[in-house]
Amino acid sequence: MSVSREDFSIAFRSALLQRGASQKFSILSLIIVALVVFFLDVYGFAVVKTTRSFINDLVYRVTYLTSVPTRLFPGINKGIANHFNLKNENEELRKVIERYKALDLNLEYISNENKNLKKVLDTENVESVTNIVLAKVLVDRNSPFLKSIIINKGSKEGIIKGMPVTQNKYLVGRIVETNFLSSRVLLLNDLNSRIPVTFDEKSTQAILTGGGTRKPTLAYLPEDYEFKENITVFASGKDGIFNAGTPIGKTRNNGEVELFVDPNQLSFVTVNLIKPTKEIF
Amino acid sequence: MAKKNIINKLFAAGPLILLYYLSISEVDTNLEKLFDIFSINLQIIIIYFWIIKRPSLMGTGHIFFAGLINDVVMGFPLGISSLSYLVVCFVGNYVRNKSVNTTIASDWFTFFIALLFANLLFVYLLNNFSEVIISYAKIGYNTFFTLFLFPVFWFLFHLYQISFIGSQDA
Numbered sequence: 001m002s003v004s005r006e007d008f009s010i011a012f013r014s015a016l017l018q019r020g021a022s023q024k025f026s027i028l029s030l031i032i033v034a035l036v037v038f039f040l041d042v043y044g045f046a047v048v049k050t051t052r053s054f055i056n057d058l059v060y061r062v063t064y065l066t067s068v069p070t071r072l073f074p075g076i077n078k079g080i081a082n083h084f085n086l087k088n089e090n091e092e093l094r095k096v097i098e099r100y101k102a103l104d105l106n107l108e109y110i111s112n113e114n115k116n117l118k119k120v121l122d123t124e125n126v127e128s129v130t131n132i133v134l135a136k137v138l139v140d141r142n143s144p145f146l147k148s149i150i151i152n153k154g155s156k157e158g159i160i161k162g163m164p165v166t167q168n169k170y171l172v173g174r175i176v177e178t179n180f181l182s183s184r185v186l187l188l189n190d191l192n193s194r195i196p197v198t199f200d201e202k203s204t205q206a207i208l209t210g211g212g213t214r215k216p217t218l219a220y221l222p223e224d225y226e227f228k229e230n231i232t233v234f235a236s237g238k239d240g241i242f243n244a245g246t247p248i249g250k251t252r253n254n255g256e257v258e259l260f261v262d263p264n265q266l267s268f269v270t271v272n273l274i275k276p277t278k279e280i281f
Numbered sequence: 282m283a284k285k286n287i288i289n290k291l292f293a294a295g296p297l298i299l300l301y302y303l304s305i306s307e308v309d310t311n312l313e314k315l316f317d318i319f320s321i322n323l324q325i326i327i328i329y330f331w332i333i334k335r336p337s338l339m340g341t342g343h344i345f346f347a348g349l350i351n352d353v354v355m356g357f358p359l360g361i362s363s364l365s366y367l368v369v370c371f372v373g374n375y376v377r378n379k380s381v382n383t384t385i386a387s388d389w390f391t392f393f394i395a396l397l398f399a400n401l402l403f404v405y406l407l408n409n410f411s412e413v414i415i416s417y418a419k420i421g422y423n424t425f426f427t428l429f430l431f432p433v434f435w436f437l438f439h440l441y442q443i444s445f446i447g448s449q450d451a
Contacts, residue, residue, distance in 0.1 A: 007379075015374035027371050030345045034367060037349070038360030042410045052359060059305065059353040066306040143355050144320030144423050145415040177356065184356055192414050212416045213317065 053179040060150045060182045064138045116267050131273045133157045137266045138182060147190035147212065149266055154179045157271075164235075164242045164272045170260040171195070171235055171246045172269055183271070187263045188248065189216050197248060198236040200228070205236060208248065208257060214264075215256040227255050243272065292445035296331045296338055296438070300324055304351040318422045324351065324362075325369050325399060325427060326434045329392050332373030333383060334442060344370055358411050365399035372398060385435055392431050400424050 016028045040048045135151035153159055155178045163175045165185045173193065177184035186193055193210035197218070204225065206218040218233070231251045237244025249259040303324055324347065331339040348363030355362070372395035380387065404420055407413055 011375055011378040014378050015371050018374060018378075024340065025342050025345070027341055027367055027374065030341055031364060031367050031371075034345060034348070034360040034363040036360075038358055038364065038406065039410070041359040048359075052353075056353055059350060063305050063354055066302065139354065144419050146356050146413065148356050191416050192412075212419055 056177070056179040057154070057181045060138050060179075063150075064152075067139070113267070133159065133271045133273060135183075135269055135271055137269065140264070140266060145212070146192075147187040147210065147263060148173075148176070149185050149187065149263075149269075151183050151185060151269060151271070152181070153271060154181045154183050156180050158273050159183050159271050160275065162241050163274060164246070165269050166246065166272060167261045167266060167269045169247065171242060171248045172261050172263070172266065174241065175271065185269065188259060189214060189263055195242065195248070196236045196238040197233050198244075199233040199251065200231050205238075208233065215252070215258060217255050218251070218257060221255075227251060227253050229253050233257050241274075243274065293338055295441065295445070296327055296335075297340075297343055300327050300339075300343070300347050301350070303327075304347045305354060318419075319426055320419070320423045321427045321430055322396075322423055323427075323434070324366065325396060326392075326431055327438070328366055328369050329373050329395055330388075330435060330438045332370050333377055333388060333391075334438075335446065336374070336377065338446070339370075341367070341370055357407070357413065361403060361406055361411075364406070365403045368399045368402055369395045385432055385439075388435060389428075389431055393428055396424055396428055 017026045019026050041052060133153050135153040137149050138152045139150035151165075159175055159178050161175055161178055165172045165174060171188065173185045173187040173190075175183050176186040176192075188195065188208065188210055189212070190210045191212040193208075193216065195208040197206055197208045198204065199206070204222060205220075207220045208216050209219045210216045218227075229250075229252060233248045233251060235242035235244060235246040235248060237246075247260060249257040251257055328339060328344055344366045345363045348361075348366045349359060351357075351362040352359050372391065376383070376391045400420060400423075404415070404417070407415055
């Protein structure tokens with residue numbers, strides 16, 4: 001019995017403290033370091049905040065660069081599929097396509113990007129408005145727990161926590177973290193997202209609640225409220241953060257809201273430089 | 282000879298490169314567009330498998346650093362992923378110290394324990410020390426699918442190991 005307890009203790013200690021040729025740090029020492037980093041970050045010491053902001057900017061840029069191949073794959077797949085579907089193409093043309101395929105893909109990617117930018121400029125009237133910032137989505141990692149995106153504009157452009165983010169004048173989310181050169185946008189379908197909204201002819205008030213799923217739901221509605229399909233939901237502006245009347249989506253029979261902007265398809269967004277009356281999240 | 286040596290080193294660094302790439306890139310293991318509740322934690326599977334089979338390929342310092350990068354990209358408090366990865370590492374080390382020969386079944390069972398501890402710590406720290414709210418259901422689904430798909434990745438990594446690194450276990 002005592003031998004077995006001794007075995008356990010030896011294996012336990014060895015697992016925690018063992019180091020080797022490639023294991024330069026023991027697990028125990030790294031656990032302690034990780035705990036220190038965690039508590040410093042959670043309790044928000046100024047030095048840690050500045051350091052984190054710097055690290056964030058750096059890591060987001062690297063993430064953007066490392067994700068380039070994954071962004072190009074869908075384009076490449078599409079190009080190859082189109083190529084094989086062209087039945088009446090003769091051999092000569094096929095050779096030309098082969099030669100220029102890479103260039104075509106690149107061109108397609110750039111022209112799509114250009115179209116998107118034009119659309120954003122047209123709908124947002126960027127030239128005539130000074131209190132908005134056009135930003136590119138750097139990282140759109142689809143986490144199972146948090147629904148957020150990283151944009152390439154930060155406190156350098158005057159962005160602060162809480163500012164609303166839109167695309168084509170439709171609400172997308174709000175800023176929850178700012179770094180010097182980048183910011184994190186919390187999307188409307190995140191579990192942490194709560195937006196006061198208004199809709200229908202009676203100006204019914206409710207809270208749009210993200211559930212971590214694709215469609216947020218309406219909560220805190222009047223008693224016995226019956227949902228109707230296809231009613232436009234607007235931000236009520238009661239929180240002092242979002243512009244009253246910013247369109248968000250259309251209602252569904254089950255209380256969900258189909259967002260006007262698909263949170264998984266964002267390329268460019270605009271940050272409205274409205275100073276919120278209070279900071280949330 | 283020198284060329285072969287470089288290729289061998291590159292293959293040996295494969296798991297670590299994959300771990301870093303998954304942490305820093307936009308590559309998702311959350312396929313909610315196809316299946317609403319599906320998500321897996323591939324990093325934990327990679328760490329556990331290689332800590333059990335070839336700990337020399339998976340330095341704990343690298344695991345810690347990959348966790349920090351993952352936190353920055355995902356927007357979690359710094360250090361939380363590192364802690365859960367290190368817990369997996371610890372369980373893996375313990376199992377390796379205690380067992381002489383492992384099979385896919387024994388690895389699967391011990392992986393369940395490692396995953397459970399790692400996710401419990403993750404949820405506990407987020408709930409008690411952070412303002413970030415996460416869904417328990419999502420964590421549950423993530424744990425389930427990670428556990429469920431472990432044998433598939435075990436088999437793939439095992440193939441990689443015998444093909445490119447050598448069949449000798451640690």
